[in-house]
Amino acid sequence: MVQPTKLGRAGPSLITYLSIIGFFAIFSTTISKNPVLPLFSSALGADEAMIGLIAFVSPAAGILFSFPVGVMADRIGPRRLLIASGAVFLSAPLLYLLVVDPLWLIPVRFFHGLATAILGPVAAMMIYSAYPDAKGEKSGIYSSATLVGRTIAPLVGGILISVFAASAGLMNYRLVYVAAFLASLPVVLLIFGIKEGGRPEGSDRRVTLREFGERLAGFGKNRLLLSTALVEMATYFAFGIFETWLPLYLTGAGVQEYLIGLLFALQVLAIALSKPFFGALSDRTGRRMQIVLGLLAIAGCIAAIPLTAAVPVVMAIGILFGLALSLVTVSTGAYVADVARTHELGASVGALGSIMDIGHASGPLVAGIVIGSVGYAAGFAVPAVLALAVAALFVLAGKAGGESANG
Numbered sequence: 582m583v584q585p586t587k588l589g590r591a592g593p594s595l596i597t598y599l600s601i602i603g604f605f606a607i608f609s610t611t612i613s614k615n616p617v618l619p620l621f622s623s624a625l626g627a628d629e630a631m632i633g634l635i636a637f638v639s640p641a642a643g644i645l646f647s648f649p650v651g652v653m654a655d656r657i658g659p660r661r662l663l664i665a666s667g668a669v670f671l672s673a674p675l676l677y678l679l680v681v682d683p684l685w686l687i688p689v690r691f692f693h694g695l696a697t698a699i700l701g702p703v704a705a706m707m708i709y710s711a712y713p714d715a716k717g718e719k720s721g722i723y724s725s726a727t728l729v730g731r732t733i734a735p736l737v738g739g740i741l742i743s744v745f746a747a748s749a750g751l752m753n754y755r756l757v758y759v760a761a762f763l764a765s766l767p768v769v770l771l772i773f774g775i776k777e778g779g780r781p782e783g784s785d786r787r788v789t790l791r792e793f794g795e796r797l798a799g800f801g802k803n804r805l806l807l808s809t810a811l812v813e814m815a816t817y818f819a820f821g822i823f824e825t826w827l828p829l830y831l832t833g834a835g836v837q838e839y840l841i842g843l844l845f846a847l848q849v850l851a852i853a854l855s856k857p858f859f860g861a862l863s864d865r866t867g868r869r870m871q872i873v874l875g876l877l878a879i880a881g882c883i884a885a886i887p888l889t890a891a892v893p894v895v896m897a898i899g900i901l902f903g904l905a906l907s908l909v910t911v912s913t914g915a916y917v918a919d920v921a922r923t924h925e926l927g928a929s930v931g932a933l934g935s936i937m938d939i940g941h942a943s944g945p946l947v948a949g950i951v952i953g954s955v956g957y958a959a960g961f962a963v964p965a966v967l968a969l970a971v972a973a974l975f976v977l978a979g980k981a982g983g984e985s986a987n988g
Contacts, residue, residue, distance in 0.1 A: 651931020721860025
């Protein structure tokens, strides 16, 4: 069993430490990607296909490694993995400074993706272990902190690129990666302020491939865990389509770009402000009904998008979609922690992260194929239908598992 992780001295709480770590970590990785990565790749000579491949490899690291990281966290404890993620956060930005060929960005982006692939499940595991009666509220606080970092980073990156646009060569792009390195310094310093309460049972034994397989099979056989992971996948499938294709739909309808930017800013604000509240609500009233209501709202919002291009209506839809996203995602991880056995918490949270990344990465691709063939109405209908189907599956899995609607 993983012992609760604690601070090595009196001072701020664990959730405060983790939230500050999450803010700077996600700021660092996001500023390395938005908006600099496609611009830097293009300046190095990458074509459209290469730029797409470079963008894909970082999420691929999350798909491949979130689950193994969770299994390892169950065995060796979260702190050593947290230190490993800090080392990647610190070193990866410096590698961009050495890149002179776009092909080099592929391994660099994959390596950088390992940082968040490790941090995500490990931080969640630490929060769920340390706050068993406030999983939703505390995870909501952490998630909001990372969201603030994710929101500010593109603005700072864009300013740096613009201010130093007249610099020789690729200097303005490289300065963004210097900023990413500087943002990673607090991450490493704060990680070393966290101590582990005890070594997990069996931590002296190596993790074998057989154990990975057993944990994955166990997750797949648990209807409650698997259906919750499908909820996460469907939610981020819809979100990936929303953030990728809504701007193109609106610009095609004549909506000005600054209004689209305002829509996304308001949506982010709605998510950041609501997550701690919805998390605390799920701690008090149960998570299953909250998840189902959120999925139904996601389906309704995204299906309504192609019905109008009126800015006030689309703004309202965007904010409601953000609230629905918050309602679901703040509950799914905490619910998995409720259901999972203690010694398999990391594996369960890691599997949830991997399946989420699959949904987030595949959504824009699937919608692109449908929109190109049939149009926007069908493209936005696909995630709505998927959300409704998964909501029904989640309800049925709960009944089969003996869970009440408010469980």
